[in-house]
Amino acid sequence: MLEPRHAENLFLLTDKSRNYLREWLPWVDFTKEVSNSKEFIEGTLKQFGNNNGFQAGIWYKVI
Known part of the structure; x- marks a missing residue:
């Protein structure tokens, strides 16, 4: 599961892949700084x- 300590890496990965992700993930344009990723987490x-589900990250070839 994602933890607040992952916010910076999650943001950097999102920012680096912004153009690619934008096609499928409408929230990408609203993620403008690390604090947005922290709030999401x-x-x-x-x-x-x-008890309403969960979100997780898969770290493959971490930045």
Whole structure:
């Protein structure tokens, strides 16, 4: 599962792949800084805590 400590790497990966991801992921244009990724991660932890599903990251060839 994603944790707040992953926010910077998640943002850098998103930012680096922005043009590619934009085609399928409408939220990409709203992710403009690390704090946006941190807020997303915090929301996913609340989702999990409320027993309402979860989001996870797969780290392959980490930056």
